[in-house]
Amino acid sequence: MFSFSRVVTAFTLALSLSSGVYGIGQITRVGRYLYSADGSRWYIKGVAYQEQGASAPNPNAPFSEPTTFIDPLANATACQRDLPFLQQLGVNTIRVYSVDATLNHDSCMQALSGAGIYVILDLTLPVNGSIDRTAPTWTTNLLDSYIATINVFLKYDNVLAYNIGNEIVVSPNGTNAGPFIKAAARDIKAYLKSKSSTALVGYAAIDGDDTWIVPLASYLACDPSGSNSGNTAIDIYGLNNYEYCGNSTFAASYAIKTGDFAGLNIVGYFSEFGCNNPSPRVWNDVSALFSPQAAPVWSGGVAFSYFPAQSDLGQYGIITLSADGSTVTTSTDYNNLQIAYSNVKFVDVPPQTGAPAATYPACPAENSTLIASTTLPPTPNDAACQCLDYNLSCRFNPQTSNTTAIVGALIDSACGLLGTSGGNCNDLAGNGQTGSYGLISACDPSTKASYAMALYYEANKRQATACSFAGNGTENTSATASAAVVASSCLASATGTFVPTAPATVNNPGTTSTSGSSSSSSKPGAATTVLVSDSRALLGVFLMVAVSVAGGFMSLA
Ligand SMILES: *[C@@H]1O[C@H](CO)[C@@H](O)[C@H](O)[C@H]1NC(C)=O
Ligand SMILES: *[C@@H]1O[C@H](CO)[C@@H](O)[C@H](O)[C@H]1NC(C)=O
Ligand SMILES: *[C@@H]1O[C@H](CO)[C@@H](O)[C@H](O)[C@H]1NC(C)=O
Ligand SMILES: *[C@@H]1O[C@H](CO)[C@@H](O)[C@H](O)[C@H]1NC(C)=O
Ligand SMILES: *[C@@H]1O[C@H](CO)[C@@H](O)[C@H](O)[C@H]1NC(C)=O
Ligand SMILES: *[C@@H]1O[C@H](CO)[C@@H](O)[C@H](O)[C@H]1NC(C)=O
Ligand SMILES: *[C@@H]1O[C@H](CO)[C@@H](O)[C@H](O)[C@H]1NC(C)=O
Ligand SMILES: *[C@@H]1O[C@H](CO)[C@@H](O)[C@H](O)[C@H]1NC(C)=O
Numbered sequence: 001m002f003s004f005s006r007v008v009t010a011f012t013l014a015l016s017l018s019s020g021v022y023g024i025g026q027i028t029r030v031g032r033y034l035y036s037a038d039g040s041r042w043y044i045k046g047v048a049y050q051e052q053g054a055s056a057p058n059p060n061a062p063f064s065e066p067t068t069f070i071d072p073l074a075n076a077t078a079c080q081r082d083l084p085f086l087q088q089l090g091v092n093t094i095r096v097y098s099v100d101a102t103l104n105h106d107s108c109m110q111a112l113s114g115a116g117i118y119v120i121l122d123l124t125l126p127v128n129g130s131i132d133r134t135a136p137t138w139t140t141n142l143l144d145s146y147i148a149t150i151n152v153f154l155k156y157d158n159v160l161a162y163n164i165g166n167e168i169v170v171s172p173n174g175t176n177a178g179p180f181i182k183a184a185a186r187d188i189k190a191y192l193k194s195k196s197s198t199a200l201v202g203y204a205a206i207d208g209d210d211t212w213i214v215p216l217a218s219y220l221a222c223d224p225s226g227s228n229s230g231n232t233a234i235d236i237y238g239l240n241n242y243e244y245c246g247n248s249t250f251a252a253s254y255a256i257k258t259g260d261f262a263g264l265n266i267v268g269y270f271s272e273f274g275c276n277n278p279s280p281r282v283w284n285d286v287s288a289l290f291s292p293q294a295a296p297v298w299s300g301g302v303a304f305s306y307f308p309a310q311s312d313l314g315q316y317g318i319i320t321l322s323a324d325g326s327t328v329t330t331s332t333d334y335n336n337l338q339i340a341y342s343n344v345k346f347v348d349v350p351p352q353t354g355a356p357a358a359t360y361p362a363c364p365a366e367n368s369t370l371i372a373s374t375t376l377p378p379t380p381n382d383a384a385c386q387c388l389d390y391n392l393s394c395r396f397n398p399q400t401s402n403t404t405a406i407v408g409a410l411i412d413s414a415c416g417l418l419g420t421s422g423g424n425c426n427d428l429a430g431n432g433q434t435g436s437y438g439l440i441s442a443c444d445p446s447t448k449a450s451y452a453m454a455l456y457y458e459a460n461k462r463q464a465t466a467c468s469f470a471g472n473g474t475e476n477t478s479a480t481a482s483a484a485v486v487a488s489s490c491l492a493s494a495t496g497t498f499v500p501t502a503p504a505t506v507n508n509p510g511t512t513s514t515s516g517s518s519s520s521s522s523k524p525g526a527a528t529t530v531l532v533s534d535s536r537a538l539l540g541v542f543l544m545v546a547v548s549v550a551g552g553f554m555s556l557a
């Protein structure tokens with residue numbers, strides 16, 4: 001009997017290890033609140049967890065932009081080193097900004113799960129792995145990259161949420177990215193559902209003037225069809241908020257924002273918090289954020305940041321590492337945050353039995369501070385874009401694998417040339433303000449480059465020189481159909497939505513991330529947003545801006 005039951009236990013354990021199931025309770029979203037398995041209200045008591053990567057000077061902004069990242073969930077030694085400090089800090093969640101889908105995350109994820117720690121995982125990657133705020137699109141390469149990451153994390157039981165973007169919109173005139181963010185939420189939600197994942201889908205917003213951040217939040221959580229469907233809505237809205245400094249009070253720092261988000265129909269939390277002026281931090285913001293006044297709107301937050309994150313505005317890290325990375329030293333900030341977190345009592349209002357079900361209101365009307373159409377772009381269609389690329393008469397055939405560095409310039413150049421030949425690149429463009437999306441706007445940048453090059457080549461009677469593009473183009477004389485005909489044949493039926501599947505060829509994100517021809521101006525207007533963005537930038541995870549694929553069609557518009 002006894003030995004039998006021991007065998008069973010060992011077997012069960014082995015099974016648990018292999019499936020990643022450690023019995024961490026499932027967190028459930030009901031309407032705008034989170035609940036633990038026992039039906040009591042649950043809050044995110046978190047810390048940002050990502051060492052900063054390299055960054056490059058940004059000519060358009062007073063701070064640098066990340067070019068690489070260090071995956072914090074792929075190094076078992078480092079996770080083991082940090083786990084006791086995360087446990088001692090009393091966190092139940094970490095937020096991670098970028099991971100490398102080609103690496104193994106079992107050890108870190110299982111250790112975190114065993115310690116009762118959930119992960120909020122951003123799906124974005126530096127340089128070209130995010131919706132580009134200056135030229136927003138939702139394209140096959142991004143969808144594939146997000147899915148590649150999700151596929152690696154599906155087996156873990158402690159992924160609380162996947163963020164589909166961080167600070168993509170930084171000003172009212174950038175709210176035209178809204179439809180692309182919603183489309184990403186729609187497709188990622190559908191994919192997760194198809195894999196029986198209950199992880200939430202979120203977005204982390206830059207703080208700013210309430211006249212646009214609040215309407216944008218409503219927009220991201222709304223139902224354009226007006227039928228109370230959450231299909232295109234995010235589940236959880238994060239606000240990167242640093243308003244509460246030093247010995248402030250709820251009334252002085254959080255009351256206005258909390259009031260403005262009173263109508264939010266989805267879960268709200270602070271995806272970053274922790275004003276560091278004065279320093280060292282006393283973390284009085286913690287008691288305010290977890291107070292009965294905040295509880296109707298906010299479900300906790302993520303303190304910024306476990307790892308060092310130095311900026312012009314001071315240090316945001318709460319520990320330091322020894323030069324060889326082997327030991328952790330905590331700071332006064334860490335000790336104070338630990339005390340603050342240890343005093344948090346979750347306000348159990350409303351309990352799950354009394355929680356109103358989710359509702360998805362109609363979308364806010366467009367106005368000067370919300371230029372986001374309720375007509376969303378289609379689900380990016382790999383097969384359709386590949387069909388197009390395959391049949392084009394002139395194709396982008398880069399001599400380098402570092403395509404990110406040149407593809408934007410090539411599209412600009414091909415579209416510019418095409419303009420002088422009487423053509424245009426309208427098929428490439430998508431416009432989130434008007435809700436009109438060109439036939440191939442959801443294809444990846446390389447396919448767009450091929451298409452623009454083929455149009456130019458054909459407009460010039462298929463002369464070989466018109467497909468040269470300084471060595472970046474290759475003719476296919478067997479491809480006799482015109483680019484326009486191929487586009488309509490391959491993509492005419494790819495204008496709708498569908499449940500995406502795993503890409504045939506998995507991207508290899510992370511390892512080859514490079515500095516692209518980023519043209520982002522991430523310089524925000526308000527002081528709070530400078531601070532937020534600055535901390536982000538230094539971490540190496542600030543908005544990852546892609547190629548300036550807009551240039552070409554802008555100049556032709
Ligand atoms: C958008 O707004 C920002 C700041 O409010 C401004 O710097 C930028 O020039 C604007 N961009 C456009 C295209 O109007
Ligand atoms: C904050 O309050 C504490 C306790 O009352 C006090 O010791 C400290 O000096 C205050 N800090 C600032 C910056 O006012
Ligand atoms: C893992 O982290 C440890 C501690 O910082 C470091 O010494 C080691 O080089 C890291 N391993 C890899 C593969 O980066
Ligand atoms: C735009 O509409 C939103 C409501 O959706 C409102 O809060 C905001 O103030 C409006 N902006 C302007 C400039 O009127
Ligand atoms: C393009 O290539 C595909 C194979 O991917 C083929 O089935 C299709 O008929 C071709 N379309 C055109 C318009 O040539
Ligand atoms: C050239 O185009 C034809 C017809 O679309 C296609 O079958 C063939 O595979 C293409 N060749 C190359 C090298 O892409
Ligand atoms: C980003 O660029 C790299 C290098 O060109 C490429 O390997 C990777 O697939 C790109 N990622 C996305 C999401 O487009
Ligand atoms: C990719 O190109 C960019 C821009 O030219 C350059 O800064 C970067 O070093 C290149 N990366 C690699 C791996 O060659």
Ligand SMILES: *[C@@H]1O[C@H](CO)[C@@H](O)[C@H](O)[C@H]1NC(C)=O
Pocket residue numbers: 398399400406409410413469470471472
């Ligand atoms: C390809 O295009 C880029 C960008 O326009 C250019 O810098 C490069 O010289 C071209 N040729 C080759 C062989 O890469």
